[in-house]
Amino acid sequence: MKKLPSLITNDYFERRSTSVLDDRTKASIELGLLAKVVDHSITETGRSQLYHSIENPSVSLQCINAKQNALKELRANDKLRQGAVDLLERIKRYEKNALIFFGRMYGGFCTTKYDTYPDTTSLIRSLSSWAKEIPEPETQYLKQ
Numbered sequence: 001m002k003k004l005p006s007l008i009t010n011d012y013f014e015r016r017s018t019s020v021l022d023d024r025t026k027a028s029i030e031l032g033l034l035a036k037v038v039d040h041s042i043t044e045t046g047r048s049q050l051y052h053s054i055e056n057p058s059v060s061l062q063c064i065n066a067k068q069n070a071l072k073e074l075r076a077n078d079k080l081r082q083g084a085v086d087l088l089e090r091i092k093r094y095e096k097n098a099l100i101f102f103g104r105m106y107g108g109f110c111t112t113k114y115d116t117y118p119d120t121t122s123l124i125r126s127l128s129s130w131a132k133e134i135p136e137p138e139t140q141y142l143k144q
Contacts, residue, residue, distance in 0.1 A: 042092055091127075
């Protein structure tokens with residue numbers, strides 16, 4: 001099995017084990033309001049990740065720098081940015097049914113009803129070809 005790069009692995013465990021903000025601080029700086037102001041998410045999954053990142057900011061300088069470099073690249077490369085937006089818009093059409101499908105299969109409320117199966121399999125089959133339409137990014141963070 002391929003080992004995940006340390007950039008992802010370290011940040012993944014770091015975000016779940018510690019937070020630099022306690023509950024009182026989170027309430028006083030109104031994180032919910034901040035999230036709403038900066039939220040330009042296209043997908044619900046992206047919105048969820050944004051809220052999580054705001055509520056549990058990374059303390060890893062390596063991760064912070066990697067994210068900043070990725071944002072700089074997206075800002076400077078119109079084709080890359082538009083390709084990512086187009087991909088997310090496509091995913092958005094299937095996202096709700098895919099989340100329902102995987103929730104049923106892996107989230108503890110599995111049913112025999114497969115009404116979301118066609119959309120989910122269509123999304124999975126299409127993702128690879130859609131992603132190939134996006135120019136290759138330079139930053140490691142976007143490549144992951």
